[in-house]
Amino acid sequence: MDNKRIVGKILIDRNLAIQSKGFSTYLPLGKPEILAEFLDQWQVDEVLLIDRTASIRGEVIDADIISTVVEVCRSPLTVGGGIASVEQAEVLVNKGADRIAINSELHTKPNLVTQLSDMLGRQAVVVSLDFVMQGQQALVFDHKTKTTGQYQLLDACKLAEDKGAGELFIHSVDRDGLGTGYELDVYQKVVSSVAIPVIASGGYGKPSHVQDVITTGVNAIAIGNGLNYVEHSIALIKAYLNSASIRKSDMGYLAEQVSEEGRLIKQQDDYLDGLKFVKREGRWV
């Protein structure tokens, strides 16, 4: 079976979860562990926890946050933010991270990726790249200086693969937080130029966007803002897609109960009245 993953993104600034729009506007969301707990209960396939400002501050993502998140989150956890050495990565793995994400260090310290994959195994190393479109070209965006570097996205992807990355997380800065759909052409090109799995990120607005980006051959689809404002969001998206290549959620939603926007459609009143006296068999928790 070739299961695509729906990845829930939690962006944090120190210990506060935030929502990002175009890498310039940020809104506070609350405690990261509460977001993680909900995503886990709603059967997300993986949680991605990134400290946006860690590398700018010259620090590493706080290991205590990982411990608190792991207490409540039984889903796989990928962690990133300012990781600059193997020792720092080992501490985070010990606290409960399953995978480590590296961003700007790919260009400043390319050998770090190799060292991490020798120590933790290739499958535990994710290289995260942000890109902006300039005409037809996708260029790597440096979030520290907020400028577009000289690197072509595809070159950076190949560099990451050669250095030992196990997966690529490719995020569109232009579409970040806009909800207008994914940058399909770019993912198509990335997927055909590397042999490792790819996570598409940036642009989720409604479930059909996931359907579109799956066709490019990516292995996982990351969603950030889109998950935080709808109850049971992940389960509803999975129900709407009702796709054989996505792990089913057992929360009992049917495709026809979910609207195009990924929200639950209100049932007819007489149907709801009938539900009052239905006895639900309890599931073991």
Added chain:
Amino acid sequence: MIKVDHVVLDYGLGNANSIASCLREIGCHVIISSQFDQLRCAKVIYIPGVGSFNQAMSKLHQKGLVEVLTEIKDSGKTLMVGMCLGMQLFAQSSDENSYTQGLGWIPGHVKHLNERVNDQHTLPHIGWNTLSKKTDDSLFDLVNPLESFYFDHSFYFEVDDQHNYACTHYGAEFTAMVKRNNVVGFQFHPEKSQQAGKRLLMGLLNSYHIDRQPVWITNE
């Protein structure tokens, strides 16, 4: 000294913390330790693993754990549970990074997935996948056959059919679970597989008649 039935091995590599918090959720009293006396009186030892095979073996050797763990396993009274890399360590050897000898508890070798999986599937194998049982064992009692588990690996354990308890399919079929007497290993991460993982671990403990409730045995 306080003695605890469930011990997660701390050998400096691996997500001991997430295994411990998962076990606490299903009602186990658990500690993370690498102290020999605590390991010797445990009823279950969980061997975590997020790392590479050669690094893990060298850390086990450094801490003198290879002999102690083998002695505990040979006594037959303690259940040894390996997860992901922890399970691969049970093999005789692995090709990861360089040829390395393993604990050798279950005959077989760890090989790269690209020897089995065809080009249409990207490697490493990361994601949720279902199991196909090779044997009927009571440890599967609480698991629904359609449920999937979280896999995250580049290597697989090539093992004899008699020790192969479950397989998974990703481009090719390979081992997902091994068992030999008191040694059980999972290629996937039950501690990261939400409800399905928790139920599988409960089924495992039930099938070995190991109490999950907090049991405190005091010595002296």
